[in-house]
Amino acid sequence: xxxxxxxxxxxxxxxxxxxxxxxxxxxxxxxxxxxxxxxxxxxxxxxxxxxxxxxxxxxxxxxxxxxxxxxxxxxxxxxxxxxxxxxxxxxxxxxxxxxxxxxxxxxxxxxxxxxxxxxxxxxxxxxxxxxxxxxxxxxxxxxxxxxxxxxxxxxxxxxxxxxxxxxxxxxxxxxxxxxxxxxxxxxxxxxxxxxxxxxxxxxxxxxxxxxxxxxxxxxxxxxxxxxxxxxxxxxxxxxxxxxxxxxxxxxxxxxxxxxxxxxxxxxxxxxxxxxxxxxxxxxxxxxxxxxxxxxxxxxxxxxxxxxxxxxxxxxxxxxxxxxxxxxxxxxxxxxxxxxxxxxxxxxxxxxxxxxxxxxxxxxxxxxxxxxxxxxxxxxxxxxxx
Amino acid sequence: xxxxxxxxxxxxxxxxxxxxxxxxxxxxxxxxxxxxxxxxxxxxxxxxxxxxxxxxxxxxxxxxxxxxxxxxxxxxxxxxxxxxxxxxxxxxxxxxxxxxxxxxxxxxxxxxxxxxxxxxxxxxxxxxxxxxxxxxxxxxxxxxxxxxxxxxxxxxxxxxxxxxxxxxxxxxxxxxxxxxxxxxxxxxxxxxxxxxxxxxxxxxxxxxxxxxxxxxxxxxxxxxxxxxxxxxxxxxxxxxxxxxxxxxxxxxxxxxxxxxxxxxxxxxxxxxxxxxxxxxxxxxxxxxxxxxxxxxxxxxxxxxxxxxxxxxxxxxxxxxxxxxxxxxxxxxxxxxxxxxxxxxxxxxxxxxxxxxxxxxxxxxxxxxxxxxxxxxxxxxxxxxx
Numbered sequence: 001x002x003x004x005x006x007x008x009x010x011x012x013x014x015x016x017x018x019x020x021x022x023x024x025x026x027x028x029x030x031x032x033x034x035x036x037x038x039x040x041x042x043x044x045x046x047x048x049x050x051x052x053x054x055x056x057x058x059x060x061x062x063x064x065x066x067x068x069x070x071x072x073x074x075x076x077x078x079x080x081x082x083x084x085x086x087x088x089x090x091x092x093x094x095x096x097x098x099x100x101x102x103x104x105x106x107x108x109x110x111x112x113x114x115x116x117x118x119x120x121x122x123x124x125x126x127x128x129x130x131x132x133x134x135x136x137x138x139x140x141x142x143x144x145x146x147x148x149x150x151x152x153x154x155x156x157x158x159x160x161x162x163x164x165x166x167x168x169x170x171x172x173x174x175x176x177x178x179x180x181x182x183x184x185x186x187x188x189x190x191x192x193x194x195x196x197x198x199x200x201x202x203x204x205x206x207x208x209x210x211x212x213x214x215x216x217x218x219x220x221x222x223x224x225x226x227x228x229x230x231x232x233x234x235x236x237x238x239x240x241x242x243x244x245x246x247x248x249x250x251x252x253x254x255x256x257x258x259x260x261x262x263x264x265x266x267x268x269x270x271x272x273x274x275x276x277x278x279x280x281x282x283x284x285x286x287x288x289x290x291x292x293x294x295x296x297x298x299x300x301x302x303x304x305x306x307x308x309x310x311x312x313x314x315x316x317x318x319x320x321x322x323x324x325x326x327x328x329x330x331x332x333x334x335x336x337x338x339x340x341x342x343x344x345x346x347x348x349x350x351x352x353x354x355x356x357x358x359x360x361x362x363x364x365x366x367x368x369x370x371x372x373x374x375x376x377x378x379x380x381x382x383x384x385x
Numbered sequence: 386x387x388x389x390x391x392x393x394x395x396x397x398x399x400x401x402x403x404x405x406x407x408x409x410x411x412x413x414x415x416x417x418x419x420x421x422x423x424x425x426x427x428x429x430x431x432x433x434x435x436x437x438x439x440x441x442x443x444x445x446x447x448x449x450x451x452x453x454x455x456x457x458x459x460x461x462x463x464x465x466x467x468x469x470x471x472x473x474x475x476x477x478x479x480x481x482x483x484x485x486x487x488x489x490x491x492x493x494x495x496x497x498x499x500x501x502x503x504x505x506x507x508x509x510x511x512x513x514x515x516x517x518x519x520x521x522x523x524x525x526x527x528x529x530x531x532x533x534x535x536x537x538x539x540x541x542x543x544x545x546x547x548x549x550x551x552x553x554x555x556x557x558x559x560x561x562x563x564x565x566x567x568x569x570x571x572x573x574x575x576x577x578x579x580x581x582x583x584x585x586x587x588x589x590x591x592x593x594x595x596x597x598x599x600x601x602x603x604x605x606x607x608x609x610x611x612x613x614x615x616x617x618x619x620x621x622x623x624x625x626x627x628x629x630x631x632x633x634x635x636x637x638x639x640x641x642x643x644x645x646x647x648x649x650x651x652x653x654x655x656x657x658x659x660x661x662x663x664x665x666x667x668x669x670x671x672x673x674x675x676x677x678x679x680x681x682x683x684x685x686x687x688x689x690x691x692x693x694x695x696x697x698x699x700x701x702x703x704x705x706x707x708x709x710x711x712x713x714x715x716x717x718x719x720x721x722x723x724x725x726x727x728x729x730x731x732x733x734x735x736x737x738x739x740x741x742x743x744x745x746x747x748x749x750x751x752x753x754x755x756x757x758x759x760x761x762x763x764x765x766x767x768x769x770x
Contacts, residue, residue, distance in 0.1 A: 099484035
C-alpha cells in the first residue's frame with residue numbers, strides 16, 4: 001500500500017452562484033488545485049456529489065466534470081453518500097493512489113444546491129433519509145435533527161442555549177474566511193431569538209445549503225516530497241455506516257458510524273484523539289457537532305456541549321473546530337463539503353490559513369457525515385516536516 | 386497491489402418487481418452471493434446504482450443496502466456513472482482489495498426502474514446525458530442512439546436489417562436464462578416490423594429497463610484459492626471517459642472511452658482481443674454493440690455489423706456476446722447491469738452457465754458503458770485452473 005499525500009488544494013467561494021452550473025463551479029476548484037500543485041494532468045478524477053440528479057437533473061457527473069476541465073479520456077466517476085460524498089471522494093482517490101492504480105488523482109467535490117427552492121429543494125434534500133420510512137412520512141433532515149436534539153436535551157438535561165457557542169465559534173471563524181457564505185459574526189442574543197426551522201432546531205443551529213466546489217490532488221508521498229514544498233500526508237482513511245433511519249438505530253444519541261470510522265482512522269494512523277490539534281467536524285446541525293465530539297473520543301456521552309461552553313473548540317482552544325466557519329458559516333455545499341473540510345485542514349497544516357490559522361497544527365481530523373449519521377468518513381491528515 | 390478474485394456471485398431475475406424496493410432487490414442478490422462464497426461477513430460494500438435519486442427518491446443507497454443486509458457498520462457507499470455504475474462498482478471493489486484496505490468486498494448493483502413510467506421515467510433516464518445541452522433540448526438516450534445509428538448507416542452504407550442478428554442472438558440466449566426479463570426468441574421478420582422508438586431505433590434495437598440486483602464478492606486471489614473450488618481472477622480493470630454530449634466528440638462513431646478502457650485492461654492483463662473467448666458488451670442499443678466491437682479491437686470501423694451477420698457473436702461462434710441475453714433480453718437494470726455482466730462472465734468461466742454455457746471459456750471481457758459512451762469500464766476475468 002503506497003503512502004499518499006495531498007499536493008494541491010483549491011476552492012471557490014460557497015455562495016448562491018446563479019451564473020454557474022456544476023461544470024463551471026468544478027472547473028474553478030480544479031484549476032486552483034492544479035495551479036497549487038504545479039501540474040496540468042492527472043490519471044483519474046473522483047467526483048463527490050450528493051444531489052445533482054435531483055437538484056440539477058444531471059447524473060453522470062464524473063464524465064461531465066472531467067470533460068469541461070479538459071481531462072476527458074481520464075478515468076472519472078462520481079461517488080455518493082449524501083453530504084459525506086466529498087469525504088468519500090477523498091477516500092476513493094486515496095485508494096486509487098494507495099493501490100498503485102493511479103499515480104496522480106484529482107478529487108473534486110461539487111454541488112449546485114440553489115437552483116431549486118422551497119418544497120422542491122426540501123424533497124431533494126430528504127432523499128438522503130430513508131425514503132420509504134422517513135421521507136415518505138414527511139421527514140426532512142432538519143426534522144430528524146430536531147428529534148435528535150430534543151432527545152439529547154431531555155436525556156442529558158441540556159438547555160437550548162448551550163448549543164449557542166458552536167454557532168458563535170463557527171461564525172467568528174467564518175467572518176475571516178473569504179470563501180465563506182456567511183461572513184457575519186453572531187451578535188449576542190441573536191441565537192435565542194432566531195426563527196425556528198424545526199423545533200427546537202433554529203436558524204443558527206442549522207447550516208445553509210450553498211453552491212460550491214473544492215478540490216485536492218493526491219499522489220504518493222514519495223513523489224509528493226519532490227513536487228511541492230509542503231505536502232500533507234494522509235495518515236488514516238476510513239468509512240463506516242449505521243442504520244439509515246433513526247428509529248432503526250440501537251442508540252439514537254450515539255453516532256456509531258462516526259465512532260467506527262474515526263476509530264479505524266486513528267488505528268491506521270496509530271494515534272489517539274489527544275494527538276490531534278484540530279478537527280473539521282460536519283456541523284450541519286449543532287446537535288450533530290455535539291454528538292460527533294462524543295463519538296470520536298473528545299467528550300463523554302452528554303458532555304459534547306461542555307467543549308463549546310469552555311472554549312475548547314475555538315481557534316485558541318485545545319481542539320479548534322470549524323476553523324474556517326464550518327458548514328454553519330462557510331456554508332454546506334452538500335457533496336462538496338467533505339472536500340472543503342480537507343482543503344481547510346490541509347491549509348492549516350501547511351500554515352497557509354491566513355487569519356484563520358491555528359497555531360502549531362501537526363495532525364488534523366476530517367470527519368464527514370452523510371445525512372444524520374448513516375455514513376461517516378474519517379481522514380487523519382499530517383503536516384510533513 | 387494484491388491480485389484479486391471473485392469468490393461468489395448472485396442475481397435476482399430482471400423484471401418488473403412491483404412488490405420489491407431497492408433494499409429487497411439488493412438483499413436477494415447479496416444473500417445469493419454470500420451463499421455462493423460460503424461466507425457471512427464482508428469488510429466493505431460498494432453499491433452500483435444509477436438513478437435511485439430520480440426513480441426512487443432515494444439517495445444514500447450504500448448505507449440503506451448495507452443496513453438491510455445486516456452489514457451495518459461496514460464501509461458502504463454508492464458509485465455512479467449512469468448505466469456503467471455496476472462496472473464501476475466492480476472496479477472500486479477491486480481497488481479496495483488490491484490496495485489492501487479491505488480483505489473481502491461485496492459489490493452489488495441495484496436499480497428500481499419501473500416505479501416511474503412515461504415522461505417521468507424518460508426525464509430520469511435523460512439525466513445521464515448532458516443536462517444543459519442535450520436533455521434540455523428534449524434529448525433522451527434513445528434519441529441520441531438514433532442519431533448515432535443514422536450517422537453510422539449513412540457513413541458506412543449499412544442497412545437497418547444488418548443490426549437484426551444482434552437482437553436475434555440476444556433473445557436466443559435470453560430464452561434459456563431463468564434470470565432474463567424477456568425469454569422469447571425473436572420471430573423471423575419481427576425486427577423489420579417492430580415499432581419505432583426513435584427513428585431508426587426500433588423496439589428490438591433497444592434494451593428494456595427493468596428492476597434488478599446482482600452481486601459479486603471479491604477477495605485476494607491468495608485467499609480465494611483456499612475458499613472456493615473455482616475462483617475467477619480479475620486480470621484487468623480500467624475505466625475511461627469521453628465527452629458527455631455527442632456533439633462535443635471529435636468522432637461520434639468512435640467510442641473513445643471504450644477504446645481507452647479496454648486498451649488499458651488488455652495492457653494490464655497482458656493480452657490482446659484475440660485471447661478472449663467471450664465478451665459481455667453493453668448492448669443497450671444495437672448501434673452501441675457494433676461500435677463497441679469496433680472500439681475494442683474485434684472489428685474495423687464500420688464492420689462491427691459483419692460479426693453479427695457471420696455468426697461470430699453467437700454462442701457457437703468465435704466471440705460469443707450477450708451469452709445470457711445481454712441487456713436486450715436479460716433486461717437493463719441500469720446501475721445493476723455491469724454487475725449482471727460480471728456475474729454472467731464469471732458463471733461462464735466457472736462452467737456454471739447451464740444451457741447458456743460457452744465451450745472452453747478461459748478469458749472474458751466485461752464492458753460497461755455509461756449513457757452513450759461518456760463512461761466506459763472494462764474488466765478482464767480469467768478462469769483459475
